[in-house]
Amino acid sequence: MSAQSTVSKLSKSDRKLQKKIAKSQRTLLKHEGIETSEKTTKILCVNNAGLDVGVSYDEVHEVFNPFGKVDEIIMLPKKPYAFVCYQDLDSAERAMNQLNGTSLPETSSRKQSATLYIFFVSKVPVGLSPSPDLPPGLVVRTDFVTEEEERAFLSAVDWGSSPGERSELKHRQVKHFGFEFKYGINDVDADDPLPQGIPPVCSNFLQRALATGHVTHYPDQLTVNQYQPGQGIPSHIDTGPAFEDSIMSLSLGSQVLMDFHHPDGRQLSVLLPPRSLLIMTGESRYVWSHGITPRKSDIVPSAEGNLNVVPRAVRTSFTFRKIILPAERRRREAQQGSENRPTIPVSSSEAEKLETHHVHQVYEEIASHFSGTRHSPWPRISEFLLKQPPGSLMADIGCGNGKYLGINKSLYQIGSDRSFKLTEICRERGFQAFVADVLSVPLRSESFDVCICIAVIHHLSTEERRIHAISELVRVLRPGGQALVYVWAMEQEINKVKSKYLKEKEFDGSPSVRDDSNSHGNGCEQTGEDSKQQHISDDSGDISSNSKHQECDVVKSDNSCQWTERQTTEICDENSHGIRQNSDSKMKTQTHFGDNKQLDSSNLPNKSSEQYGKQPKELVVHKNRTNFQQQDLLVPWQLKGGARSEAGGGEQVFHRFYHVFQRGELERLCGHVTGCQVVNGYYDQGNWAVILQKM
Numbered sequence: 001m002s003a004q005s006t007v008s009k010l011s012k013s014d015r016k017l018q019k020k021i022a023k024s025q026r027t028l029l030k031h032e033g034i035e036t037s038e039k040t041t042k043i044l045c046v047n048n049a050g051l052d053v054g055v056s057y058d059e060v061h062e063v064f065n066p067f068g069k070v071d072e073i074i075m076l077p078k079k080p081y082a083f084v085c086y087q088d089l090d091s092a093e094r095a096m097n098q099l100n101g102t103s104l105p106e107t108s109s110r111k112q113s114a115t116l117y118i119f120f121v122s123k124v125p126v127g128l129s130p131s132p133d134l135p136p137g138l139v140v141r142t143d144f145v146t147e148e149e150e151r152a153f154l155s156a157v158d159w160g161s162s163p164g165e166r167s168e169l170k171h172r173q174v175k176h177f178g179f180e181f182k183y184g185i186n187d188v189d190a191d192d193p194l195p196q197g198i199p200p201v202c203s204n205f206l207q208r209a210l211a212t213g214h215v216t217h218y219p220d221q222l223t224v225n226q227y228q229p230g231q232g233i234p235s236h237i238d239t240g241p242a243f244e245d246s247i248m249s250l251s252l253g254s255q256v257l258m259d260f261h262h263p264d265g266r267q268l269s270v271l272l273p274p275r276s277l278l279i280m281t282g283e284s285r286y287v288w289s290h291g292i293t294p295r296k297s298d299i300v301p302s303a304e305g306n307l308n309v310v311p312r313a314v315r316t317s318f319t320f321r322k323i324i325l326p327a328e329r330r331r332r333e334a335q336q337g338s339e340n341r342p343t344i345p346v347s348s349s350e351a352e353k354l355e356t357h358h359v360h361q362v363y364e365e366i367a368s369h370f371s372g373t374r375h376s377p378w379p380r381i382s383e384f385l386l387k388q389p390p391g392s393l394m395a396d397i398g399c400g401n402g403k404y405l406g407i408n409k410s411l412y413q414i415g416s417d418r419s420f421k422l423t424e425i426c427r428e429r430g431f432q433a434f435v436a437d438v439l440s441v442p443l444r445s446e447s448f449d450v451c452i453c454i455a456v457i458h459h460l461s462t463e464e465r466r467i468h469a470i471s472e473l474v475r476v477l478r479p480g481g482q483a484l485v486y487v488w489a490m491e492q493e494i495n496k497v498k499s500k501y502l503k504e505k506e507f508d509g510s511p512s513v514r515d516d517s518n519s520h521g522n523g524c525e526q527t528g529e530d531s532k533q534q535h536i537s538d539d540s541g542d543i544s545s546n547s548k549h550q551e552c553d554v555v556k557s558d559n560s561c562q563w564t565e566r567q568t569t570e571i572c573d574e575n576s577h578g579i580r581q582n583s584d585s586k587m588k589t590q591t592h593f594g595d596n597k598q599l600d601s602s603n604l605p606n607k608s609s610e611q612y613g614k615q616p617k618e619l620v621v622h623k624n625r626t627n628f629q630q631q632d633l634l635v636p637w638q639l640k641g642g643a644r645s646e647a648g649g650g651e652q653v654f655h656r657f658y659h660v661f662q663r664g665e666l667e668r669l670c671g672h673v674t675g676c677q678v679v680n681g682y683y684d685q686g687n688w689a690v691i692l693q694k695m
């Protein structure tokens with residue numbers, strides 16, 4: 001019988017189901033990179049059985065378990081699908097045949113019934129199976145110790161003795177040798193060695209590890225971690241100033257997938273088989289964070305290319321490090337302090353670099369915490385929006401968490417922000433938002449009646465770039481259209497009246513996040529301390545940092561994605577240099593603004609290089625709630641009250657670049673942009689504002 005005649009024999013409802021399944025497959029392939037397998041596999045991808053649909057783990061188990069032994073159910077935060085992994089192919093096939101197209105009924109957490117569309121998978125999202133690539137500086141040597149050595153290592157650790165040297169952390173058991181790693185302070189005390197040094201059983205192994213050439217110092221500190229199946233370690237970077245560069249981890253007893261995250265959003269999972277040695281140096285040690293997602297099994301491709309679910313057994317890892325002695329540490333810190341302090345950029349490429357590190361990456365990291373402190377719209381901005389005639393087309397360039405997108409519901413409005421995570425928050429709140437840089441707004445010229453740009457331009461680090469941003473706002477406006485621009489003012493005290501930003505200090509004597517009324521990205525709190533690389537395996541009970549990565553690194557849910565794409569293309573100027581997210585590489589935060597030709601070839605004044613000559617001028621860290629001492633500075637943002645960075649928490653203090661504006665400066669910059677005029681300029685609570693009109 002030909003395939004054609006089989007198809008024609010299908011009932012109408014079967015054909016409808018086939019269509020729905022095919023559509024579901026296409027969506028998951030396009031947006032999540034999940035490929036359907038033609039062959040039967042043990043792993044089913046079940047669309048509409050995910051957490052995002054309001055389906056629980058128990059429900060999935062109850063429905064799929066009757067068809068055979070379920071090894072693992074994997075559900076990812078904010079995803080509409082689940083993976084059901086069976087022990088054998090027959091069970092997976094039976095479940096597929098019986099359940100495809102059936103529905104889970106409505107529940108209190110699910111307003112509608114959920115129809116299941118199921119297919120076999122040959123590939124699972126990044127993070128669930130090992131990647132062939134490794135972060136730079138990372139080496140994995142398989143079979144580095146024999147089974148006999150493995151047994152000897154394991155029996156050298158007496159878990160029962162020496163209370164104080166051993167701790168039962170919520171997610172694993174830990175024992176230290178040489179020096180205790182103190183999780184409370186994320187550091188070691190070099191002046192307080194433990195009575196027991198690295199066990200002699202390790203000597204032979206350590207000689208061999210040094211002979212690989214990847215390790216430069218003989219270790220003097222050992223942390224033994226023991227994980228039961230289902231346990232893990234939160235994502236972290238081992239404290240930079242505490243240990244030398246090379247860190248080694250020997251895996252014993254069980255395989256595990258170790259997850260690596262780059263601050264730009266890339267993520268990889270590395271398979272660590274039992275008896276393998278992992279060595280982290282350079283970028284993989286200092287820039288990427290590593291962690292283990294608490295799961296009972298790992299998905300590992302077999303030699304034939306099938307996906308296998310491999311249960312985890314008890315895994316014991318020996319992590320060897322060399323501590324940096326206090327005098328050397330002080331010397332390095334002093335040297336680093338003078339070398340690494342960012343300077344005021346004198347070229348476009350320096351400016352890009354500074355903004356990447358001290359604006360874009362910071363907002364990506366602090367997005368949720370930042371958004372949580374940004375609720376109340378500023379009255380004069382609301383007033384401006386409410387004045388716009390119904391049906392006007394409004395763009396909010398640098399819309400943050402979208403707090404101005406819902407003010408005037410009679411407008412057609414769209415937001416853009418450089419931070420992917422902030423646009424995601426906008427979408428969760430039901431607003432349209434896309435990722436774009438203010439220097440290259442992918443909106444058609446002369447198409448908007450009104451646009452606002454609140455607390456954005458002060459994050460640009462040269463005058464050319466600030467002028468260019470204003471010219472982008474003017475470009476998208478139709479003739480007669482108006483733009484409202486707000487920037488942070490250098491003057492925080494006018495006629496002896498202090499801004500709310502300064503006054504906040506007097507409120508309770510300490511800076512806090514309760515400065516929502518003074519929003520616009522300025523309100524922040526300070527510690528006065530410089531940020532440090534930190535070891536954050538605090539095990540304070542929160543392992544959510546791991547799942548957070550998965551949440552934020554996968555592509556947007558298909559509905560919002562299609563919706564946003566459609567809206568963007570409708571008003572997108574083909575010729576503008578828009579940022580597009582690269583959903584294949586999942587490098588959301590490393591999108592660069594396109595073509596800066598306009599910027600470099602323009603005859604705009606190059607103030608920065610003239611002004612500061614050839615000597616690099618260091619950026620100072622501003623002390624929050626005080627008057628500004630200079631115009632270009634770094635403003636600290638501290639994650640507080642249990643807030644964690646999106647990358648898992650390592651650094652708690654972030655520094656954002658600001659150029660605070662002097663009186664008249666914003667108007668002067670607008671004067672460099674042709675085709676517009678300033679119709680109003682005013683001071684509003686520590687900010688300078690202008691209303692520009694396109695001529």
Ligand SMILES: O=C(O)CCC(=O)C(=O)O
Pocket residue numbers: 223225233238249250290317319537
């Ligand atoms: O278990 C492992 O392999 C890693 C342990 C680790 O990262 C640590 O203790 O810092």
Ligand SMILES: [Fe+2]
Pocket residue numbers: 236237238290
């Ligand atoms: Fe570590």
